[in-house]
Amino acid sequence: MDAIHVDGVTKEFGDVTAVDDLSFAVERGELFGLLGPNGAGKSTLINMLVTLLPPSTGTATVNGHDIRTEKGAVRSSLGIVFQEPALDEELTGAENLAFHSRLYGQDRAERAERVDEVLELVGLSAERDDPVGTYSGGMKRRLEIARGLLHEPAVLFLDEPTVGLDARTRRDTWEYIERLNAEAGVSIVLTTHYIEEADHLCDRVAIVDDGDIVSMDSPSALKASLGADVVALEFASDDDPTALFDRLEGQPWSREYTASDDGVRVTVDDGDARIADLVRLADDAGVRISSVDLREPSLENVFLELTDRSAAGSDRNGAATGDRTVMASGDQTGKALESDDGGEAGGGTASHSMDSSGRSGGKGGDDRSSAVSTEDRP
Numbered sequence: 001m002d003a004i005h006v007d008g009v010t011k012e013f014g015d016v017t018a019v020d021d022l023s024f025a026v027e028r029g030e031l032f033g034l035l036g037p038n039g040a041g042k043s044t045l046i047n048m049l050v051t052l053l054p055p056s057t058g059t060a061t062v063n064g065h066d067i068r069t070e071k072g073a074v075r076s077s078l079g080i081v082f083q084e085p086a087l088d089e090e091l092t093g094a095e096n097l098a099f100h101s102r103l104y105g106q107d108r109a110e111r112a113e114r115v116d117e118v119l120e121l122v123g124l125s126a127e128r129d130d131p132v133g134t135y136s137g138g139m140k141r142r143l144e145i146a147r148g149l150l151h152e153p154a155v156l157f158l159d160e161p162t163v164g165l166d167a168r169t170r171r172d173t174w175e176y177i178e179r180l181n182a183e184a185g186v187s188i189v190l191t192t193h194y195i196e197e198a199d200h201l202c203d204r205v206a207i208v209d210d211g212d213i214v215s216m217d218s219p220s221a222l223k224a225s226l227g228a229d230v231v232a233l234e235f236a237s238d239d240d241p242t243a244l245f246d247r248l249e250g251q252p253w254s255r256e257y258t259a260s261d262d263g264v265r266v267t268v269d270d271g272d273a274r275i276a277d278l279v280r281l282a283d284d285a286g287v288r289i290s291s292v293d294l295r296e297p298s299l300e301n302v303f304l305e306l307t308d309r310s311a312a313g314s315d316r317n318g319a320a321t322g323d324r325t326v327m328a329s330g331d332q333t334g335k336a337l338e339s340d341d342g343g344e345a346g347g348g349t350a351s352h353s354m355d356s357s358g359r360s361g362g363k364g365g366d367d368r369s370s371a372v373s374t375e376d377r378p
């Protein structure tokens with residue numbers, strides 16, 4: 001039996017189709033990621049799976065139970081950690097958990113045992129009797145994850161589990177999530193718009209855009225499917241990449257180009273064959289190159305490629321999608337897809353901010369810019 005089986009689920013809010021006829025399955029024990037920008041439909045999908053929202057059409061099962069007709073059984077099978085924290089800061093960590101354990105109807109002995117177990121799992125045993133108000137952001141997040149595990153759910157939903165955490169704490173939290181998955185055997189579904197998070201943590205990733213899954217596979221298979229390489233050109237000095245971008249615009253083999261901290265990154269069909277061309281174009285553009293590095297594509301490259309292709313013409317809801325702007329962090333008016341470490345994961349192709357002065361783009365006249373932030377959201 002699959003941990004989750006989604007069958008033709010659609011959710012409409014008036015004219016907006018937030019989730020569009022999705023069908024997929026999450027295997028037992030899998031760590032599964034829904035990766036997509038703000039507004040892609042990730043939270044709506046999760047809210048349906050945890051029975052907080054009814055689907056407009058279609059249905060799904062969680063741990064074999066139907067989200068439409070067996071809500072109670074679905075809820076007992078799952079734990080959920082929402083984006084918004086909901087802890088009592090005046091109570092200790094253990095007291096917060098004991099309170100929720102009572103809500104689940106666990107008796108005193110069971111409660112004491114389970115609270116100890118989950119505190120151990122998330123590494124908070126030593127701080128169990130400290131008031132939550134004294135906890136760091138990462139500790140609070142771990143306590144929330146512990147709370148979601150109290151009733152030993154088969155499936156744990158984590159909605160943006162590391163949003164708002166600094167890069168170090170985010171990585172620590174990843175370790176705990178991996179531990180839960182490996183040691184407690186919990187199937188985990190997480191939503192994220194951090195590329196490295198999906199890449200690092202997930203067995204499989206569904207890339208979600210405009211309510212649809214545009215691709216779903218292991219991170220490595222997604223990257224391989226792109227059939228492309230990324231060439232990182234480091235500039236010898238603080239040269240403006242604009243002239244080089246102008247020359248790349250007309251090249252049929254240049255799929256994507258973005259400014260980085262120290263130069264540019266260009267996604268090309270065949271990296272080995274294009275290095276000489278790139279160096280020549282840089283020379284023509286008056287840019288001096290200090291190093292050239294050939295890398296595998298990152299999930300960011302995959303995302304941009306897939307969502308670009310899916311955006312031809314207009315979207316389902318009638319809005320023009322010619323401008324596929326991926327916005328900087330914190331800008332809720334557009335799409336945010338964020339990278340937290342400037343390129344360590346996924347072949348190191350994550351880039352820093354690009355805008356009209358540090359352009360990025362792709363072929364085909366699509367005025368697409370990508371601002372990938374190293375900042376945490378507030």
Ligand SMILES: Nc1ncnc2c1ncn2[C@@H]1O[C@H](COP(=O)(O)OP(=O)(O)OP(=O)(O)O)[C@@H](O)[C@H]1O
Nearest residue numbers: 013016017018036037038039040041042043044045
């Ligand atoms: N209750 C609602 N009423 C109307 N529209 C909604 C409602 N909830 C979500 N939407 C719309 O559905 C679409 C998907 O939103 P959703 O919150 O599921 O996206 P998301 O991928 O989770 O984004 P985020 O990362 O910002 O949480 C958006 O266009 C959103 O405005």
